[in-house]
Amino acid sequence: MTDSTRSLPRGPGPAPRGPRRGLRRVLALLGAAAALAVAALLPATPASAHATVVGTNPKAGSVIPTAPAQVTVEFSEPVSMVSEKIRVIGPDGKRHDAEDPRTEGSRVTIPMRPDAPNGTYLVSYRIISADSHPVPGGFTYSVGAPSANPPKLTDAAAEVDPWVRGAVSLSKFAGYAGLVLVVGATLVLGLLWPQRLDRRSPTRLAWWGLGTVAFATVLALVVQAPYRSGRGLFSVSAADLQQVLANEFGTGHLIRLGVIAAVAFLLPPILGGRATKVDAIPAVVLAIIGMGTWPISGHAAASVLPYVSVIADSFHVAGAAIWIGGLVMLFGYLLRQANEVELGAILPIWSRWAMLAVAAVVLAGTVQGLLEVSSLDGLFGTAYGQLLLVKIVLFLLVVGAATYARRLVDEAGTAAAPRRLRQVVLAEVVGTVLVLGVSSVLVQTAPARSATAEGELGAGLPFSGTAVTSLFTLQVELSPARPGPNDLHLYAYTADGQAKNVIEWKATATLPSAGVEEVAIPMVKLTDNHASGQFSPPTAGQWRMKFTARTSDIDEATVTVTVPVS
Incomplete structure (x- = not known):
């Protein structure tokens, strides 16, 4: 740990202005903004399938003279199966798939029984795309001639249960919000907190943040099971949970839980201002590992350049956590409790942090946006692109507020802090929380590259x-x-x-x-x-x-x- 905080002046200043009341205000602000963002955006953008069908054999809707020995479905990215959710129903209403289907990368192969009567066959499937989202659907083909009453697609293409969808989005937002709180509180208490100020309230905030990340991680693992299988929120079996834990999504979240447990042992000296460099090094390593668990279980893992996307998304998450977490600490505590001399030492350091964090967010976000959108049609013509535009507009407004706050500090000094500076930082906090709300929906929306491909393939084939x-x-x-x-x-x-x-x-x-x-x-x-x-x-x-x-x-x-x- 550096000696910068220990050299901060200990001169007289205003008495603390109700740290508990400040904490309550920050938490209330976070909760209200989260509810507003999720309530406004979630119903309009349900979770979408992110892998798309690029071909089938037999061709969808075709009439073939003889029954095939197998049916194949080719997707736009590697997929994994959901137990008992891939089947072929014949014109007699019975299953005609002979044995368990096989997946080889992006191809699903379904062996067929030899005693297939003439008529229409329904191939229904529910698979999991590389970014952990379910892909339900189906198609028909006919042997000899179509049936007068062909079988209908039912459970495989059913919509995700609204409670499951809501729980998935809640786990995403809670994970981001908790990460922001623990990162912001840890950095400020470890490097910028004046010695004379009481640490108890921001320390509780850090522990609340860590606990929220743990809760969100466990919730994500639990709700992923019904999300994958298409069942209700309380209809989860042990087999469903085993399937979740056996893939990349489960691995990433288990790693995150391990990081949380290790960080819990390292936090006390950092939050108490007693940490040394020996304490800080493992904490930084664990933080880097933990940041990487977000992209490996999301869109970045299924990108056209997965390694680039995972690195970029890790920087994006880290930069946003440092920036937004610092704003919460600045508004909730330092601008209310620190005196002018202390703020004169703290704010320039924080300003440099914020600039680096924003630069990381912009650069990583640009890389990720180019990979996920890749065209103007994808930007303006898909739900993902439109949400990304909303996020960019909110981000620019927040950056504008941050620029104005820095100008206040440069031109008026910290005397502006109790007045205009606090108001501007409040606007930044509100804007960034709304950005988090949009982000929690964005990660549940089909990337523009997938949505565009789906539109092109579905209509252009x-x-x-x-x-x-x-x-x-x-x-x-x-x-x-x-x-x-x-x-x-x-x-x-x-x-x-x-x-x-x-x-x-x-x-x-x-x-x-x-x-x-x-x-x-x-x-x-x-x-x-x-x-x-x-x-x-x-x-x-x-x-x-x-x-x-x-x-x-x-x-x-x-x-x-x-x-x-x-």
Whole structure:
């Protein structure tokens, strides 16, 4: 520990102004701002799946002549399975997956039973993406011909229980808030606290912060089990908890609990102002390890450059904890209790700390933002990007307040502290707490890179769909389902999956939402049941396509299919 605090003047100053009352005000401020931020943001941004499906075999919505030996689903990032949440339901309502599925990086392979009847099959899944968030969903394919009443997607794609979602966000915010309190109190008490001032109240704040981080860590481990499995908050099994502890998320949080336990033994001499360099070195090492547990169990772990993201996010978390924690200590204690001479020694040191912390936050945040957003569409067109913009605006306002506070100190000296300086620091505390609230929601929102990819893949992949009439089953394929030239293919099948002879094909398309009138699409018959044509939609939208197939001199049927083009 340096001797800077021991050399601080011990001259007369104002009597302490109710440290307990100051502590209560700080805690009340934190709680109120947290409730406001979470209440305002959480309902609008539910937790989203962060891995996206990039391909399936058989293709979603397709009709294939024979049953496959296995079904594969390819995701945009490595995934892990949730027990009993990957299954294939056949047209008879029974499961037709033969054994436990396998995961190899980003691919899930589901072996199939050989006795598969013709009809529509539902593949449902719930897996965990690399950033610990659940990805529910499903798709259908048909063997021979589609079923009249295909199976429906149920529990695998169910929304996360609202209580579980709230508990997850609470664990995130509580973890950040506790980290801020323990880091700020420890640094100020260890390096900047005047000897004449009572340490009891800020020491309690540090212990409260450490306890809050421990509580948030345990809560995160517990609620991750129902979050993964899709069950209710109080429907957690031992197997669910074992799955949580067995992956990177559980490992990171167990490491954090170990760091908390070790820090608890090192804190007393630091908080009491008796620490030496020997005491400080292990505390700094543990702090570095602890900071790294936040990114390894979040978005950074699934980044396109995970090592860069983890390092950047660690600096981001550390810089924010030092800056916001110092502001809380400054507003809650030092500006109320320290005299002008003491503040004259403390504030310049704190100002340098704050500048370094803000620089770390800005630099690390820029790196992480570029990796997670990567495009203007991602910044302005996704929930993640919009939340990031809100966070940036709040951050700039806080930096503006901090710049004004430093100018007050430089120009007016510490005599401004009891008045305008305290008000400006209060504004900084409010702003930074709101930033924490936004951050706690941001880490539960799909990164822009994933959301953008999901939109592009979901709408831009070749369209494949089926329609059933009394005469035939029609399979429709449009590629690449984007504005401009597209290949259109039509296939007709009988009820038992055999090729259906079609004498004449007709096709038209219209886009009512954009006022596009019905246009004819010339079709060329390639085989008895297969026709092809060229369709060039001028704009994106939900195109309404009408197909007529004449199977005899007197028999024909017409179907309408809505095809998304983007």
